[in-house]
Amino acid sequence: MVGYVLQKLGYALLTLFGVITVIFFLFTILPGDPARMMLGQNETAEQLAVVKKKYGFDQPVSIQYVRYLNDLSLLSFHSKNPSDYTFLAEGKYNATLLFSVGNTNVVIKTPYLRESFQKNGKEVSAVIAETLPNTFILAVSAIVIAMIVGVLLGIISVLFKDGFIDKAIQLLSTLGMSVPSFFSAIIFAWVFGFLLHQYTHLNMTGSLYAVDDFGNGKYIQWKNLILPAVVLGIRPLAVVSQLMRNSLLEVLNQDYIRTAKAKGLPFYQIIKKHALKNSLNPVVTAISGWFASMLAGAVFVEYIFGWNGLGKEIVNALNTLDLPVIMGAVIVIATLFIVINIFVDIIYGWLDPKISRQ
Template identity: 45%
Template sequence: MIRRLLHGLGVLWGTLTVVFFLFTLVPDPARQLAGQNEQEAVVEAIRVKYGLDQPAHVRYGQFLRGFIPMEMHSGQLQWSGVNLGRSFITDRSVMEAIAGALPATLVLACLAMAMALCMGLAIGFGLSLITGSWLDRLVLGFAALGMSAPSFVMAIGVSWLFGSVWHQWTGLPMTGGLWEVHPFEGPRVAWQHLLLPACTLGVRPLSVVIQLTRNSASEVLKQSYVRTARSKGLSTGRLMVKHVMRNSLNPVLTAASGWFASMLAGAVFVEFVFGWQGMGLLMFRALEQSDLPIILGCVTVVATTFVVINGLVDVLYGWLDPRTRINA
């Protein structure tokens, strides 16, 4: 367990280090913020304000120090929280900006992944019982199409088709955020805005889960212990529940963990098309405006989520398959 924890921290540190030094190669951010025709004194003031006048290794040390949530004040160690700097554009704290955008993206990603898992597992287990049939080939064909379709193309198509062309039947808007302001009730959650972006974001993981579940369950059904249980008269339903499902979930868990973490970063185009005010849209605007602290903060959240989820999946492996159980 300790070795896996250290490995996860190493991955996190390596990711943040590579991203940080990549952004040191971009043209002078202070000049971009001030404008090409601004006086040099103004540009230099911006450099000093955001620490851009310091060498890269000094800024890197300050960046890493921001992850230490404790500071020494008057000889006493006090809690200060994680400090990822301030936005170049809005001068807002990076942690505050991410805290305001992350919940909407988490809601979107969780709903999309829940839909993908529930539907994908059900369809995949069903297909494993009819492998080679015309229905099996048809569903796998649609799954391959769902995996290959670019997110931004699918988002535009879903938004236009269900939010505009068929709006009179669906009643779903083309764009909208998690919250809406009602003239009498005030702010409230707008669940109708969530359906289209969640479905769009969940198409690709749904396609992956269907194929992985179908292939994994098909292999388990060929095992000798399953054939023995079937020869003893065990019904198909009990056979699937007691012997097939649990032994088929390891590859699905691996894919689901990776897809959930990637959804936080991959939601950029989906959130942009649907106007969803989440971390993906925040990252898109930061990239557009070269707001480096916001970009680094978003990368930190995605990388941390990936490491944490992989750790949880390792624990679940031990429950699903005792042969891979982690020894503490």
């Protein structure tokens, strides 16, 4: 089991290294001169030189790449020279000095995602820390909706197998998996937030926190969570519904179910006490994968509904070419995706020793 865990962790580190490499070269080579992006259209040659020196843009791409890895690494090397890009200012980062070699300090620190181009030098980690919790709340809410409604629809489909209700649910599930999230978001915002606003009292746009009109600070507006959570949960809901139906039908054909029927147990009791629990395994497997992908899939949903999460921040950063925010957000999402999948793999290996021996 230990070897299995180490193998999975090794694959995770290689995958993350590949993601970081692709992200760096994609957003360093293609967009153009990052110094000009930071200064705008009225820069001078002196200003460009200062910015390039400060952020290391005056170095070859290979040197910039090594420095970027150094910034992200937990174990990193930093110059003692204040004029060097790798100089570690005291108190600026959460770092612990291990030892020094000549003019270089070797430290353990938190990953440094650099500073935003457009937010007056605000650290990317601070931007992500402010927005990621909102995205997490949205993703969890969407998963809960998908699980509850999807399982119920799957059970109803089995109860009315091959009937009108069953076919209608399958049709809706197919549509749910086919329609893009951004299109569903526009439709839901227009219908429930505009046309039916007087009945639903839901807003077309709005985030988790709203500012009080009388200057009493912020307050939580839970109703703004309903529409984006429903829209984000449509696709996993459709998948859960289909998986639940197929899994439940398969379980109902098992011998112990036939025995229960022969004993005269009511059909709903058979489903409730015997078939339902054993039918949830593929559903749980699917949900574990969907939750990680939702963090990335929330981008357009958040932007359309004005939900102040990481997805909306990524779109805003793309519009303003705020490359450090884009790169940092993608790396954080990729890391969460990898961590969740590795955790699920380890749980599977623990539950089924055959997997860990493969």
